[in-house]
Amino acid sequence: MNIITCVAPVNIAVIKYWGKRDEKLLLPLNDSISATLSVQQMHAKTTVMASPGFKEDKLWLNGKEETVHNQRLQNCLQEIRRRAKQNEDDKVNGVSNWYAHICSENNFPTAAGLASSAAGYACLVYALAQLYNVTGDISGIARQGSGSACRSLYGGFVRWHQGSACDGSDSIATQLAPHSHWPEMRILVLVVSDKRKKVSSSSGMQNSVKTSELLKYRVSHCVPKRTEAIIKAIISKDFDTFADITMKDSNQFHAVCLDTFPPNVYMNDTSHAIVNLIHAYNSASGKTKVAYTFDAGPNACLYLLEHEVPKLVSVICQIFPPENEGVQYLQGIPVEKQAVS
Numbered sequence: 001m002n003i004i005t006c007v008a009p010v011n012i013a014v015i016k017y018w019g020k021r022d023e024k025l026l027l028p029l030n031d032s033i034s035a036t037l038s039v040q041q042m043h044a045k046t047t048v049m050a051s052p053g054f055k056e057d058k059l060w061l062n063g064k065e066e067t068v069h070n071q072r073l074q075n076c077l078q079e080i081r082r083r084a085k086q087n088e089d090d091k092v093n094g095v096s097n098w099y100a101h102i103c104s105e106n107n108f109p110t111a112a113g114l115a116s117s118a119a120g121y122a123c124l125v126y127a128l129a130q131l132y133n134v135t136g137d138i139s140g141i142a143r144q145g146s147g148s149a150c151r152s153l154y155g156g157f158v159r160w161h162q163g164s165a166c167d168g169s170d171s172i173a174t175q176l177a178p179h180s181h182w183p184e185m186r187i188l189v190l191v192v193s194d195k196r197k198k199v200s201s202s203s204g205m206q207n208s209v210k211t212s213e214l215l216k217y218r219v220s221h222c223v224p225k226r227t228e229a230i231i232k233a234i235i236s237k238d239f240d241t242f243a244d245i246t247m248k249d250s251n252q253f254h255a256v257c258l259d260t261f262p263p264n265v266y267m268n269d270t271s272h273a274i275v276n277l278i279h280a281y282n283s284a285s286g287k288t289k290v291a292y293t294f295d296a297g298p299n300a301c302l303y304l305l306e307h308e309v310p311k312l313v314s315v316i317c318q319i320f321p322p323e324n325e326g327v328q329y330l331q332g333i334p335v336e337k338q339a340v341s
């Protein structure tokens with residue numbers, strides 16, 4: 001029997017992925033960029049076992065058995081086994097023929113718009129690759145589990161290239177800069193609600209692709225320029241520009257969600273109060289000190305530099321005391337050195 005346990009962190013996009021051009025291969029309509037959080041904080045932990053004695057694949061998520069007959073999971077398993085077979089010189093009983101038992105858990109709320117599926121699939125695919133001796137780029141496999149998972153395989157700042165090949169071979173993630181490039185960067189996660197989101201990202205984005213005119217404009221006119229500009233800002237450590245683009249991209253992504261018919265409303269009143277607070281904080285500072293970004297949920301992720309964390313946390317604690325408003329926060333999480341281990 002082979003057995004392996006891995007942990008993988010979440011990543012938070014500053015240029016959002018929203019909309020697929022291929023539903024089966026999970027090929028996106030645009031490039032996206034994120035930073036990967038420290039694995040010490042929010043992570044998925046996955047143990048996979050493979051044995052010639054197992055009669056079928058099995059899956060447990062957060063302690064509960066779930067079906068393995070889910071297309072995305074099957075895509076990952078099939079692709080890992082296909083690649084494993086290539087390394088096996090036609091052994092009849094090679095590991096690529098063994099079934100796997102998979103146990104995965106998150107140490108933070110699942111499906112609450114906190115990138116749980118990104119950490120989960122990155123972890124699963126990395127663990128399976130170790131178990132089945134698959135080498136080379138595996139981000140294209142993680143992408144087939146959950147698009148944004150491909151970015152959690154790398155630490156630091158990461159770009160997921162939309163690619164142009166029909167088979168998805170060039171829709172992979174690459175590291176833009178390691179964590180050591182900008183070690184002062186911190187991410188503060190404000191948990192406004194840990195409830196499951198009502199509309200999953202997959203069905204939300206399908207509806208946006210079908211109905212939102214704004215999404216077309218975003219993909220063709222805004223994201224390419226923003227992507228180039230934010231890469232320059234990351235490379236030159238220009239926080240002002242980085243923060244401006246991050247906030248504008250988050251706002252536009254949520255505008256697309258509202259332009260979707262019927263609309264997807266992911267942010268709530270507390271999320272909007274956080275946006276107002278950050279703008280007020282920045283204007284009182286005379287400089288952009290903090291950027292907000294929201295995924296498909298009401299929870300805020302704030303990007304800021306390390307020296308700003310104590311001051312911002314004390315302001316947040318005054319305005320949203322955890323016991324009153326339900327805003328819990330995780331202290332300034334550094335960007336991660338190495339992603340999965």
Ligand code: PMV
Nearest residue numbers: 013016017147148201295296
């Ligand atoms: O990878 P998915 O299907 O969970 O979609 C992620 C979508 C966003 O989190 C909203 C944006 C992103 O790029 O992470």
